Amino acid sequence: MNSDQLGLFEEQILTMVAILGEDAYGNAIVDEIKNQLQKSVNLSSVHVTLYRLEDKGLVRSEMGGVTSKRGGRRKRIFTITNAGIALLRNLKESREQLWKLVPQFKM
Amino acid sequence: MKSQKRSIRLGLAILHWFCPEKLRESIEGDLLENFENDVERRGYGIARWIFLFNVMRFFRWGIISRNQFQMMHFNFSLIINHIKITLRNFIKHVGYTAINLLGLAVGIGTCIVIFSYTQHELNYDAFFSDVDRMYRVNQTNIWAPSGGMMSSTTPPLARELQENFPEIISATRINTPGSFEVRYKNTGGELITYQEDQILAADSNFFDFFNIPIIEGDPQQMLNGKNLVVLTESTAHRYFGNQSPIGQVLLFGDDKRPVMVSGLVSDLPSNMHFNFDMLLSMSTNISVKQFDWSWVWTQLVTYVKIANDVNLEGFSTKMTALLMPKVQSTFSRLGMDFDDFMKEKGTWEFELQPVRDIHLYAASIGNRIGSVGDIKVVRILQLMAVLILLIAVINFINLSTARANIRSREIGVKKTLGATVRELGVQFQVEALLMTFIGSVLSIPVVKGLSTFIFKQAGIKIYFNWANDLLTLCSVGFLLVIIGLMAGIYPAVYLSRLKPISVIDQQKTVRRGRFNLRNVLVAVQFTISLGLLSGALMVTKQLNYIGKKDLGFDKENILVLRNAGALGDQISSFRDNVANLPEISGASVTMAVPGEMSFEDFFQREGSSTKLTISQVKVDPEFASVMNLKMSTGHFFQKHNEADKNHAVINETTAKLFGWTPQEALGKRILYPGDDLENPEIIGVVSDFHFQSLYEDIKPLLLLHIDSPMWGDQRMLVVRYHQNHVEKAISAIETAWSHFTQDSPFTYSILDEDLNRMYTRDSQLSVMVRLLSLLSIFTAILGLIGLVSFTVDQRRKEIGIRKVLGASSGSIFFLINRQYIILYLIGLCCSVPLTWWFLNKWLQNFAYHIEISWGTFIIAGVLLLVSCLLSVGYLALQAARANPVDAISDN
Incomplete structure (x- = not known):
C-alpha cells in the first residue's frame, strides 16, 4: 500500500498521536478528538485505525505500565515515528501550497 | 469489583x-x-x-x-483428532446424541421442506425471460359496490396503450372463453370426448410476449386466425396419443365447432400465474371483436412490456388521463351517467402491476386466470421453520452446556497439558458442526416423509429436487454451517473457559439457580411451542367455523352437474326425470351454484336514479326448495307460471341498498338499461344467503326466471339426494343421463366439496401450521427430557439425602419440576400477546371470523404442560421413588 495515501480520519488520528505524546492510547485519543474537534468517534474505529497506521509504519506501539485501574490491563501506548511526522508535515505543506493558488475572497 | x-x-x-x-x-x-x-x-x-x-x-x-x-496454527491432524474424540463422545453418550440428532434432523428437515415450498411460491413467473419488464394492467373494480382494483380489463385497452405510449413495446391480451366439451373422432372412427376446463384464448403475439417453449408450430402464426388452438403436450397426448396433433381438427362445444390444432407447447411450469391445457386464438371468441368498442366489457387480462430504461413514476396518472375520455364515450353510448355510476367507487383508474407481483402481492386484486397466493402465508411459514430450527439449536446448546462437567475432566487434562482456550473452542465448534452434519444427513428421511405423506395428502406440492436445484443445495450447505456455528459458539466459549483446577479437583462445576442463559433458552422454547400450538388451534377453529357456518342455504347432499348445458333444450325434461328418481328429493336448473354467483350488471331502482351493481342469476322455480332458501317475504317463482318470466326475486341486501323494507319491495319494478329485459316486477325477497365465498360480505343479488330473456346462457343442474344415498343417487342419475345423450360424458361434483375448495389455501395453511406446531413441541419436549434426565442424574445424591431426612416422593417430584414450571409460566406470559397479535392479523382476512378467546390459550397451555409433565414426569418419578441407599452409597 502506498503510505503517502492517508484518509482524513487516519490523518486526524495520526495528529492526535503526535499531540498526546507519551499519553496516546485508545481512550485518550477518543477524548482528545471529542475535545479538539467536537466529534464523537467510536473506540473500535480508533483501534482499527491505529493498527493500520502501525502497519504503514507511521506509528509504533508498546505496552505501558501496570495500573490498578482498567481491571489491571496495561495500556498500549502509541508514538509517532519519524516517517509519521514527515508525512504530516508533507501534507500540511502541500495543502498550504494549494491554498495559495486559490483566489482570495474578500470577507 | x-x-x-x-x-x-x-x-x-x-x-x-x-x-x-x-x-x-x-x-x-x-x-x-x-x-x-x-x-x-x-x-x-x-x-x-x-x-x-x-x-x-x-x-x-x-x-x-x-x-x-x-x-496458521491450524493443524490438520488436530482436527482429525477432534473428530475422533467427538465421535467417541457421541457413542459413549448415546441418549444425549440421539436427542440432539433427532432434534436437529427434524429441525433441518422441516426447514428444507418449508424452504423449497416458499422458494417455489416466491419464484412465480421467474421463468419468463424479461419478466422484469412485464406488467399487467389493472383497473378500478367497477363491479364491486365499494370499488377497489381488479385484474380484468377491456378489449380496446391493449391497442390504445400501444398506440399512445412509446414506452410500451408490446401488449397482449388473454381472454377466458369458459369451459367446453371437446370431441375428437380418431381414424378408427372412435369418439374421444373430454370436458376441458382449462381453456384460455390469447392474441396472436402471445408466444412473442411469453417465452413458453414451443415443440411444434410457427410461433408467429399459431394463434393468427379464427378457430385455431394450441395444445400442451399432455393434452395432445390425451386425444392423439403419440401422433402429431398439428393439423388435426377438434370439435368444440355443443355446436361442435371445428377448431384446428396449430401448435404444440410443452407442459407449463407449475409456478406461472396462469395455466392452460388449450389456448384458442383470440378471434375464435367472437365476443371479443363484438365488444371492441366497450370500456365496460371487462373480460380480458391485458399485459404490456415496457422499454428497458423507462421510469414508471407517474405513468398510471398519464395512462388514466388519456383513457378517461374513451371510457366516458362508452357510457354515453350506453346512455348511462358516468358520475352517478362511479359515485361509491371513487375514481376510475388504471395502473401497471409487475407480473412478478401477481402471485403473492395481489390478494385483493385477484387473478382472473389463475389462483393467487399470499406473501403473508409465505412469511408465516418461513418464520415457523426458523422457530423450529431455533428450538433444535437451543436443545443442542442447553444439553452441551449442561453436560459441562461430564466433559470437564477431558477439558482439564487438555488444559494442563497445554491446550489453549482457542484450541478447545475449535474442538467444540468442530463437534457442533459434525453433529449438524450428521443431523442433516438424517433429515433426508424427514424431508421425504413430510413431502410424500403429509403434504401430498393436503394437496400441497413440494417441488424439491436434490440434484437439479443448485441454489437450494448451496443455501442448505450455507444454512448448515450457520446452524453449526450458532449451536457451537456458546458451548465452545463456555466449556473452553472452565478452570482446569476446579474441574480436575472437584466435581461441582455446574452452577444452579441463578439467572443463566440456559433458563432463558428454555423459556424461549416454551414461548415458541406455546405460540405455535395456540396458533394451530385457532386456525383450525376458524376453518371449522367457516365449514359449519349457516350459509343461508343447505349445502349438504347436493350434487352439481356442471355440463348439463350440453343437453340443450332437453335439460328441463332431464331435470323432471331426475327429480322423479326415488333417491332424489329435488332437482333444479340454474345458471350457477352458490359460491360462484358473480354475474354483475347495472340495475336501477324504480322511481329514482339510484343505480346498483347487482349479481344476476337465472334459476328455475325449483331452486328455492332444492337449496332450502328461506323467503323473507313474498313468494318464489312458481311452476308453469308464464308471467314469472318477467318477475324477479331479490335478496334482503338489495332491498336495503335500494332503501326498501322487504315488504315495500314487493310489487316494485327494477329497471335495466339494456334491451334484454323488460323491467321485472319484484314478487319476493329471499333471506340473505352466502352466494359468494366467506371472504366477501353478502352482496346484492337478483334472481330471475330461467326463461327470462336476460343474458347468461350457461346452465347446470343441481340435485338434492336423500341422505346416505349418494352412490345410488349418482348411478341412477348416470343411467338417466345416458338415456339423454351419448356424446357428452357424465360429470358431477359435490357442492360441499366445491365450496370447501374455495378455502384450500387456508386449509393447507392449517395443515402446515398444525404439523409445524407438533414438530416444534416434539423437539422442545425432546430437549426437556434430555435436560431433566441430566438434572436428575446430577442431583441423585441430593435427592437421596433429602429422602433420608424425610422428604416425601411428592416433594421431590415437585423439587425437580419446579424450575421448569416457572420457566413454562414465563414462556406463557411471553407467547400470549405475540400470538394474539399474529392471529388477529390473519383473521382480518375473513369477512366472517371468530374472535380470539382465552379458551384457546388455556387449552394450548394445559395441553403443553400436560405433555411436558407426562414425558418428564416419568424421569422425575423414578428419581423420587429411588432407594436413597443406592444413591448415597454409590461412590
Whole structure:
C-alpha cells in the first residue's frame, strides 16, 4: 500500500498521536478528538485505525505500565515515528501550497 | 469489583473469542476503563449494557482479520483428532446424541421442506425471460359496490396503450372463453370426448410476449386466425396419443365447432400465474371483436412490456388521463351517467402491476386466470421453520452446556497439558458442526416423509429436487454451517473457559439457580411451542367455523352437474326425470351454484336514479326448495307460471341498498338499461344467503326466471339426494343421463366439496401450521427430557439425602419440576400477546371470523404442560421413588 495515501480520519488520528505524546492510547485519543474537534468517534474505529497506521509504519506501539485501574490491563501506548511526522508535515505543506493558488475572497 | 467482573464476563468472553491475543489486553483495558467511567456516571445497570454493546462494535474486519497469524496454527491432524474424540463422545453418550440428532434432523428437515415450498411460491413467473419488464394492467373494480382494483380489463385497452405510449413495446391480451366439451373422432372412427376446463384464448403475439417453449408450430402464426388452438403436450397426448396433433381438427362445444390444432407447447411450469391445457386464438371468441368498442366489457387480462430504461413514476396518472375520455364515450353510448355510476367507487383508474407481483402481492386484486397466493402465508411459514430450527439449536446448546462437567475432566487434562482456550473452542465448534452434519444427513428421511405423506395428502406440492436445484443445495450447505456455528459458539466459549483446577479437583462445576442463559433458552422454547400450538388451534377453529357456518342455504347432499348445458333444450325434461328418481328429493336448473354467483350488471331502482351493481342469476322455480332458501317475504317463482318470466326475486341486501323494507319491495319494478329485459316486477325477497365465498360480505343479488330473456346462457343442474344415498343417487342419475345423450360424458361434483375448495389455501395453511406446531413441541419436549434426565442424574445424591431426612416422593417430584414450571409460566406470559397479535392479523382476512378467546390459550397451555409433565414426569418419578441407599452409597 502506498503510505503517502492517508484518509482524513487516519490523518486526524495520526495528529492526535503526535499531540498526546507519551499519553496516546485508545481512550485518550477518543477524548482528545471529542475535545479538539467536537466529534464523537467510536473506540473500535480508533483501534482499527491505529493498527493500520502501525502497519504503514507511521506509528509504533508498546505496552505501558501496570495500573490498578482498567481491571489491571496495561495500556498500549502509541508514538509517532519519524516517517509519521514527515508525512504530516508533507501534507500540511502541500495543502498550504494549494491554498495559495486559490483566489482570495474578500470577507 | 468481584461482582462487577462477573456481570461483564459474557462481554469479555465474546471478546476473547474473536479478538487476537496480541491486541486483547489493551482493548480490554480501554473497554474496562470506559466501563468504570460509565458505572460512575450512569450507574451499574446501564453501564454493563453499554459495555456489551461496545464489545460488539469491536467485532469488525479490521480486528478479526488480525487473527490470521493464529490461523496458521491450524493443524490438520488436530482436527482429525477432534473428530475422533467427538465421535467417541457421541457413542459413549448415546441418549444425549440421539436427542440432539433427532432434534436437529427434524429441525433441518422441516426447514428444507418449508424452504423449497416458499422458494417455489416466491419464484412465480421467474421463468419468463424479461419478466422484469412485464406488467399487467389493472383497473378500478367497477363491479364491486365499494370499488377497489381488479385484474380484468377491456378489449380496446391493449391497442390504445400501444398506440399512445412509446414506452410500451408490446401488449397482449388473454381472454377466458369458459369451459367446453371437446370431441375428437380418431381414424378408427372412435369418439374421444373430454370436458376441458382449462381453456384460455390469447392474441396472436402471445408466444412473442411469453417465452413458453414451443415443440411444434410457427410461433408467429399459431394463434393468427379464427378457430385455431394450441395444445400442451399432455393434452395432445390425451386425444392423439403419440401422433402429431398439428393439423388435426377438434370439435368444440355443443355446436361442435371445428377448431384446428396449430401448435404444440410443452407442459407449463407449475409456478406461472396462469395455466392452460388449450389456448384458442383470440378471434375464435367472437365476443371479443363484438365488444371492441366497450370500456365496460371487462373480460380480458391485458399485459404490456415496457422499454428497458423507462421510469414508471407517474405513468398510471398519464395512462388514466388519456383513457378517461374513451371510457366516458362508452357510457354515453350506453346512455348511462358516468358520475352517478362511479359515485361509491371513487375514481376510475388504471395502473401497471409487475407480473412478478401477481402471485403473492395481489390478494385483493385477484387473478382472473389463475389462483393467487399470499406473501403473508409465505412469511408465516418461513418464520415457523426458523422457530423450529431455533428450538433444535437451543436443545443442542442447553444439553452441551449442561453436560459441562461430564466433559470437564477431558477439558482439564487438555488444559494442563497445554491446550489453549482457542484450541478447545475449535474442538467444540468442530463437534457442533459434525453433529449438524450428521443431523442433516438424517433429515433426508424427514424431508421425504413430510413431502410424500403429509403434504401430498393436503394437496400441497413440494417441488424439491436434490440434484437439479443448485441454489437450494448451496443455501442448505450455507444454512448448515450457520446452524453449526450458532449451536457451537456458546458451548465452545463456555466449556473452553472452565478452570482446569476446579474441574480436575472437584466435581461441582455446574452452577444452579441463578439467572443463566440456559433458563432463558428454555423459556424461549416454551414461548415458541406455546405460540405455535395456540396458533394451530385457532386456525383450525376458524376453518371449522367457516365449514359449519349457516350459509343461508343447505349445502349438504347436493350434487352439481356442471355440463348439463350440453343437453340443450332437453335439460328441463332431464331435470323432471331426475327429480322423479326415488333417491332424489329435488332437482333444479340454474345458471350457477352458490359460491360462484358473480354475474354483475347495472340495475336501477324504480322511481329514482339510484343505480346498483347487482349479481344476476337465472334459476328455475325449483331452486328455492332444492337449496332450502328461506323467503323473507313474498313468494318464489312458481311452476308453469308464464308471467314469472318477467318477475324477479331479490335478496334482503338489495332491498336495503335500494332503501326498501322487504315488504315495500314487493310489487316494485327494477329497471335495466339494456334491451334484454323488460323491467321485472319484484314478487319476493329471499333471506340473505352466502352466494359468494366467506371472504366477501353478502352482496346484492337478483334472481330471475330461467326463461327470462336476460343474458347468461350457461346452465347446470343441481340435485338434492336423500341422505346416505349418494352412490345410488349418482348411478341412477348416470343411467338417466345416458338415456339423454351419448356424446357428452357424465360429470358431477359435490357442492360441499366445491365450496370447501374455495378455502384450500387456508386449509393447507392449517395443515402446515398444525404439523409445524407438533414438530416444534416434539423437539422442545425432546430437549426437556434430555435436560431433566441430566438434572436428575446430577442431583441423585441430593435427592437421596433429602429422602433420608424425610422428604416425601411428592416433594421431590415437585423439587425437580419446579424450575421448569416457572420457566413454562414465563414462556406463557411471553407467547400470549405475540400470538394474539399474529392471529388477529390473519383473521382480518375473513369477512366472517371468530374472535380470539382465552379458551384457546388455556387449552394450548394445559395441553403443553400436560405433555411436558407426562414425558418428564416419568424421569422425575423414578428419581423420587429411588432407594436413597443406592444413591448415597454409590461412590
